[in-house]
Amino acid sequence: MIAFYTLLYKELLRFWKVAFQTVLAPVITALLYLLIFSHVLEAHVQVYPGVGYTAFLIPGLVMMSMLQNAFANSSSSLIQSKITGNIVFMLLPPLSYLQFFGAYMLAAAVRGIVVGAGVFVVTVAFTTTPVLHPLWLIAFALLGTGVMGALGIIAGIWAEKFDQLAAFQNFLIMPLTFLSGVFYSIHSLPPFWQAVSRYNPVFYMIDGFRYGFFGVADVAPQLSLLVVGVCFVALSAFTLILLKSGYKLRH
Amino acid sequence: MTRYASELPAIRVHKLHKHFGDLHALQGVDLEVQQGEFFALLGPNGAGKTTLISILAGLARADAGDAQVLGHDVVKDYRAARQLLGVVPQELVYDPFFTVREGLRIQSGYFGLRRNDDWIDEVMANLDLLDKADRNMRTLSGGMKRRVLVAQALVHKPPVIILDEPTAGVDVELRQSLWAFIRRLNEQGHTIVLTTHYLEEAQTLCNRIAMLKQGRVVALDSTANLLNSVSERYLRLKLEPDRLPPDLQSCAVSHADGFQVLALKQFADLEPMLAQLRSAGICIKEMELTQPDLEDVFVQIMGRAG
Secondary structure, three states, rough: OOOHHHHHHHHHHHHHHHHHHHHHHHHHHHHHHHHHHHHHOOOOOOOOOOHHHHHHHHHHHHHHHHHHHHHHHHHHHHHHHHHHHOOOHHHHOOOOHHHHHHHHHHHHHHHHHHHHHHHHHHHHOOOOOOOOOOHHHHHHHHHHHHHHHHHHHHHHHOOHHHHHHHHHHHHHHHHHHHHOOOOHHHHHOOOHHHHHHHOOOHHHHHHHHHHHOOOOOOOOOOHHHHHHHHHHHHHHHHHHHHHOOOOOOOO | OOOOOOOOOOEEEEEEEEEOOEEEEEEEEEEOOOOEEEEEEEEOOOOOHHHHHHHHOOOOOOOOOEEEEEOEEOOOOOHHHOEEEEEEEOOOOEEEEOOOHHHHHHHHHHHHOOOOOHHHHHHHHOOOOOOHHOOOOHOOOOHHHHHHHHHHHOOOOEEEEEEEEEOOOOOOHHHHHHHHHHHHHHOOOEEEEEEEEOHHHHHHHEEEEEEEEEEEEEEEHHHHHHHHHHHOOEEEEEEEEEOOOOHHHHEEEEEEOOEEEEEEEOHHHHHHHHHHHOOOOOEEEEEEEEEEOHHHHHHHHHHHHH
């Protein structure tokens, strides 16, 4: 277990040493979204009865920040280690693929949750957001960051240069997170885009997470939990298969 | 250090094959390194040395054959095998996020060791790294980074240590202190396997040598036997007057810089040569006897295996 704790510690220390970039910057970005969108839309949009637009936006922004940062943590750590070559420090010792997986996943979740908590704390200045179902909220935070942590490991293993990772991030992760109902309820979309949104797993993460705050959501939270849970299990299994096989890590 | 059953080879490699695309990098390599040996793995670039080391370290997987470290298969029993092995990689790699001490502590942790600071300090002291302990890796010179790589390979006191060109691009001072330290580890019972392009290092340090060429072992013997395998020794003479008696003309190899160079097949031929010079009234002003070195052996074996 010492090996696992060490790898986890190393991964946490890595992002903490550059916390301006890895924690503070995403908090500021989310704050800017909140300032702009709430200023423009607060008076015009009310998504759920009794829930102001600013309050509606906060859980979405918190979750989006968590997801993006969980992905960024595992993917950027791995690609940096691969490109600089220091991944051998982790490949030479007797670390098992399960320890490797566990440490990267947990570090990704911690980074995501630290950033999410940061975003939530700064939004307190704008409005009070109720937390009606904290257990749902925690479940979606853990599963959501887990899914993105696993995706980050997959992307980090697959990508051979920063450009490929950027493609993965900008053409897959960003659209999935932005087009997931962070800024709107999918009920406000035309039927076609509503149907498309239902194939986006990130939509269920945001929707379920929002249910934890307001007790209302676009779809039943049980369905969201099922979708996110299945994604988590499938991606984790795929990641474990990759790690066990040594794909692109052990030649 | 812990003793392992003495009959167990430190490293055993059996019929190892590895392809990279069309390149057949290892073509059935068989090799055994006994415990306590100081062993050199020599060969030109692309001979397969690093591939072989990578398979032993688990960084690469063999297509066929097997490899063991102190009896533990590097694939089936990889955790035990890796625990027993310390590898200094050839590439100068480092983690720019950490200081030297942080890096060494983290590396200890990966091998399951907590509170390893006494040994870390000892390794750092031996590699002259103590005053750099709290410096970030980014700020170190190439030679210093190389020292840290060596330290990282030693944090778990591995009984088998592989150094893949540890002195490439390293100054004389570090080379000497590094070899002194590695020699001490060898004297304490650690098995050392070394690759290097500096053949005089291998000749001085290693008791046994394997030479690889194009993925095959083309020579495997003790350093002494390999050196004896090259029969030519040369006698370089500065003579007064500068000429050879007719009987010695057949031994002449060259005449340059005022030196007559004579081939000497065996030491017993030396006395008759000197007698002939004496009887011809020729004085010897300077004399050198050049022994074959590992470079001669290497060139000859590589040429033969060509």
